[in-house]
Amino acid sequence: MSFLDPVILFFLFGLVAGLLRSELKLPGALYDSLTVFLLLAIGLKGGQGLATQPLAPLIPQIAAVILLGVAQTLIAFGLLRGPGRFGRADAAATAAHYGSVSVATFAVATAWLAARNIEFEPQMAILLAIMEVPAILVGIALARGVSKDTDWGALGHEAFLGKGVTLLLGGMAIGWAAGPEGLVSVKGLFFDLFKGVLALFLLEMGLIVSRQVGALRRCGLFLIAFGLGMPLLSALLGLGTGLLLGFSVGGLTLLATLAASASYIAVPAAMRIAVPEANPAISLAGSLGVTFPFNILAGIPLYHWLATQLAGASS
Amino acid sequence: MNLTTVKRTLLTIVTEAVVEPSLLRDLERWGVRGYTVADARGKGSRGARDAAWDETANIRIETICSRERAEQVLGQLQEHYYANYAMVAFLTEIEVLRPEKF
Secondary structure (H helix, E strand, O other), rough: OOOOHHHHHHHHHHHHHHOOOOOOOHHHHHHHHHHHHHHHHHHHHHHHHHHOOOOOHHHHHHHHHHHHHHHHHHHHHHHHHHHOOHHHHHHHHHHHHHHOOOOOHHHHHHHHHHOOOOOOOOOOOHHHHHHHHHHHHHHHHHHHHHOOOHHHHHHHHHHHHOHHHHHHHHHHHHHHHHHHHHOOHHHHHHEEEEEHHHHHHHHHEEEEEEEOHHHHHHOOOHHHHHHHHHHHHHHHHHHHHHHHHHOOOOHHHHHHHHHHHOOOOOHHHHHHHHHHOOHHHHHHHHHHHHHHHHHHHHHHHHHHHHHHHHHHHOO | OOOOOEEEEEEEEEEEEEHHHHHHHHHOOOOOOEEEEEEEOEEOOOOOOOOOOHHHHHHEEEEEEEEEHHHHHHHHHHHHHHOOEEEEEEEEEEEEHHHHOO
């Protein structure tokens, strides 16, 4: 299996084209459509897997990943406030990005595993949806303090019923209700075309990441170091959690990837509204400019290698 | 043709697309009864807003009302939004038919 997976090459193509200031630009509506497709496809795939197994064991797993998301946000906040000397609002907003997850990174990791015929637990999609949320609430609490002025009802509504969580859970419900046989009729679109759509999506991601370079240059070395170090630390926490939950090598790799990934869709939008004084350029430069490329280029193979070592050591 | 027009004020707001839901809620709270929202892109003191994806998308909101109401809303915008969001808002004197609508 060569390293040069076509989806990665599409990302690099977009990145280079963007850095060369090419005229290349995909319509915004296409980016939105591709996001909807990826979220639904991931949900359907997870849902059909869940249809064939009992749901009760999920409860401790969900509790564990909520704690994982909260712990990551608190650790990131401490690092950014202490050694990073970030202001309170910027530290809280950036920490929320790192405590939450990136669907694109998860999609690349599932494609990476699928290309190597490595199985993983179907509930990873539900854990993906769950892990998007706690960091947002913790981030807001860190920035604002827990005061009576905060409209937690509206924030909760936004966090739980944002586009990402809604589509993932909706896709899972459909996949679960229809089951593998029911999904045969839509399999051609959602499963067989998954990698092609992911490639197109990553072309756009490359273009988006290329625009972060300027912001990155202004943010300084600490943010780059944090953007590389935090995912490694989070991945270890994710691997530890996965071991406690008894996941397979594929599941361990995905949970490490989820922990290591940083949000760039749900969290920036929520933070912009809830913590407007935080500078969105800083958190996006970190999560998009450093952590996303690092995870898809180097992180995923590394997390898989670590998962293999740990699974071998514990069995 | 003899048209009887009446003076009203057009309030135009150009800002980040991410604030659209909360801003529209606020506008209605401040007494704005109708508005038009359009996607927009451009460049300003906060860099290029090229609408290539959600985080860099802009919107342009237009609403017609009385001068007094428009100034009140402008004041509220300055108080609640100017400090932390990329926002430009301005007033234009215009003439409309059917003044009871605005």
